[in-house]
Amino acid sequence: xxxxxxxxxxxxxxxxxxxxxxxxxxxxxxxxxxxxxxxxxxxxxxxxxxxxxxxxxxxxxxxxxxxxxxxxxxxxxxxxxxxxxxxxxxxxxxxxxxxxxxxxxxxxxxxxxxxxxxxxxxxxxxxxxxxxxxxxxxxxxxxxxxxxxxxxxxxxxxxxxxxxxxxxxxxxxxxxxxxxxxxxxxxxxxxxxxxxxxxxxxxxxxxxxxxxxxxxxxxxxxxxxxxxxxxxxxxxxxxxxxxxxxxxxxx
Ligand SMILES: NC(=O)c1ccc[n+]([C@@H]2O[C@H](COP(=O)([O-])OP(=O)(O)OC[C@H]3O[C@@H](n4cnc5c(N)ncnc54)[C@H](OP(=O)(O)O)[C@@H]3O)[C@@H](O)[C@H]2O)c1
Numbered sequence: 001x002x003x004x005x006x007x008x009x010x011x012x013x014x015x016x017x018x019x020x021x022x023x024x025x026x027x028x029x030x031x032x033x034x035x036x037x038x039x040x041x042x043x044x045x046x047x048x049x050x051x052x053x054x055x056x057x058x059x060x061x062x063x064x065x066x067x068x069x070x071x072x073x074x075x076x077x078x079x080x081x082x083x084x085x086x087x088x089x090x091x092x093x094x095x096x097x098x099x100x101x102x103x104x105x106x107x108x109x110x111x112x113x114x115x116x117x118x119x120x121x122x123x124x125x126x127x128x129x130x131x132x133x134x135x136x137x138x139x140x141x142x143x144x145x146x147x148x149x150x151x152x153x154x155x156x157x158x159x160x161x162x163x164x165x166x167x168x169x170x171x172x173x174x175x176x177x178x179x180x181x182x183x184x185x186x187x188x189x190x191x192x193x194x195x196x197x198x199x200x201x202x203x204x205x206x207x208x209x210x211x212x213x214x215x216x217x218x219x220x221x222x223x224x225x226x227x228x229x230x231x232x233x234x235x236x237x238x239x240x241x242x243x244x245x246x247x248x249x250x251x
Pocket of ligand 1: 018020021144
């Protein structure tokens, strides 16, 4: 199935952090909606296999292995995406750490997480925003850890709160240029560290949400697609939670 006639037909999306279940689901959802794709992450082999899978579904895609902690590489990536007509940028790359109270968290580990999740997103946005045309959109993947604290996750929580701050501030700075900037804040979803847990642990994590389960990567990708599409044309600076209702409990 190609996205001919889809809501993103004629659009070009850069997906930074296109590997992993969530990155792949986002790329697939945007591609099936008609977008041409520029895919980036560090692992070239995984990017290539995604690119081939998308192409075999009739979706136009190219990949550029990139480490978002290297500024020049990010600049080159965004220049390439802009040449391809980028009008959507999704920033999904992120890194977490093992849970530990801040006093027990190695500072090198905190630097690594902040470097990818906070600084990497900031650098990507620094290059993407001026390269986007009026009508362009940025969608950042934050987290419910960007809205509230999470025990043992200080550096990750700090980085994701910063991603929310970057999203809101860029929304204000770029609204007059016709560029919308939003974030999706997933709760626990089937990807990355959550997907790597044993079934029993995943069930227990899921039981904390009112819906009684963890989310799928496709459910998060559907929110990204909405924010990337003209269907959300009056929405900017928003943080859309996709968490099975967990945040509705409040404090
Ligand atoms: N899974 C969850 O429950 C959950 C919940 C809330 C928010 N999130 C957020 O969702 C996003 C995706 O996470 P995930 O759970 O799918 O984890 P993941 O499988 O580890 O995916 C992380 C993504 O970021 C890329 N990446 C990591 N470091 C990078 C770097 N230095 N440069 C470029 N790309 C880099 C990875 O590809 P390479 O390794 O190939 O570089 C991959 O595409 C993250 O921002 C995460 O914080 C996840």
